[in-house]
Amino acid sequence: MGKRRIGVVGYGHLGQYLVQQVLANDNLELAFVWNRTASALDGHVDKQYILQELDTFHEREADLIVEVAHPCITRDYGERFLKHADYMIGSPTAMADVDIERKLRAAANQNGLYVPSGALWGGEDIRRMADRGTLQALKVTMKKPPQSLKLNEPLKSKNDAVKDTAEVLYDGPVRELCPLAPNNVNTMAAAAVAAHNLGFDNVQGSIISDPRLTEWHVVQVDVWGPGNIADDTAFHCQTVRRNPAKIGAVTGSATYASFLSSMIGAHGKGPGVHLC
Template identity: 65%
Template sequence: MVRRVGIVGYGHLGQYLVSEIEKRSDIELAFVWNRTQESMTGKVAEDIILKDLGSFKERNADLIVEVAHPSISQQYGPSFLAHSDYMIGSPTALSDSGLESSLRAAALQHGLYVPSGAFWGGEDIKKMADRGTLQALKVTMKKHPSCYKLNGEIEALNKSVSDKAVTLYEGSVRGLCPVAPNNVNTMAAAAMAANNLGFDTVQGCLVSDPQLRDWHIVEVEVWGPGDMAAGRAFHVKTVRSNPANFGAVTGSATYASFLSSMLGAHSKGSGVHLC
């Protein structure tokens, strides 16, 4: 059976997904929507372009994939879930506890899928969280200053970075998501996987490093069963080095990872799923 997929957003990632879907026979485009319609002219078939996102129901998509902005989930997330599976490409939106609750409540007949992206080991961490054995989780992201799109005080701090690495933020993922919504989707996915800890307890660290012109670094550190205070607890640390173009928000390997997540976002039923 051919699955119908609606793509919400036509930036770099949206364009990549559209191109990959068009190459396949097991899925097809139900629609593509973008805030700026002109950017799709001549690139997306006219009958595929959805001009009013509010009329998404008419296209009968099996899966809707958001790769636009966290505000899409605020405005349309529950409505999407009432009619189809929904893959939230900007999971930083879930740092809003009210939205997280409303989307969980809406995922009664269809699944809410959270892509793992650059979050390495997500399924294993979720298993630990489900068993209640996950004690702590910290995700550290290191990028060149030009790769960050930030708000508030840390934006000014990032602009002041010159020749040495600077830690822009260290604390709860919930506190970080609103000031770095385009950069820390990996951390938001971590907070969703670590469901016994959540956004308030999972720790995020954002480092601006002028030496990282070609790489994005993501470190995931996990503590499990045992005595953490005595240093005798289960502990794993992974370091993911993702090639990235200079100034790019998204690393090169993340595109293929996101595609894999999209292809796996089906048949898991209602509720929230990491993919």
């Protein structure tokens, strides 16, 4: 088999990391790199790899297209990407839009739509429980310092008002949260995809702005299975992940390696929506 050709959409910190890793991997080949601000690529990416117009992506014949830019890329190009290649959606918050989710699932009838697990610990276990119908409830709680949260209103104003103590900015369905925090809650979106029997409306998400967190992002995942949740006799698994992160960083450093592993594993599963 030849090398897998990877197209990268977005050249922020994560995009730069992925491009470097693709070029260093003997089993991968860089098909293209596109960035909204093309000048950011000058002097950093060989001209042969730079894609000037995203509308011409199909000419590069990528096997896998990886989005690490913004949810609007999936809104505008997701269906088209899936007609020509497998697609790994780095901003799965886009799928919180009911129409976009429906169109993507329908478009994934020839190639695979891959959703990276990111900072979601136990994603495959959650998916297996959803497959069996034993997953009753799921909640993802994210704690980050105020400077690491890029939010839309009304959450932005609430976060700006945080001073010395931790504040809960949101607690409710993930579907409603995603458009308010599209850069911060991809882990929650991945959880909603894994928990397909619950979906975006029934998976719960909570964002806590905590100025005391100077070295970490914290992701807590609570899963409830068989039994009675009301009287606390149901199966319950709680995991807490501390991800090293500098103040102001949207993504923790450990997530980069996790995303790379997802990208390498995003192939061979055929049509449909897959957690990777």
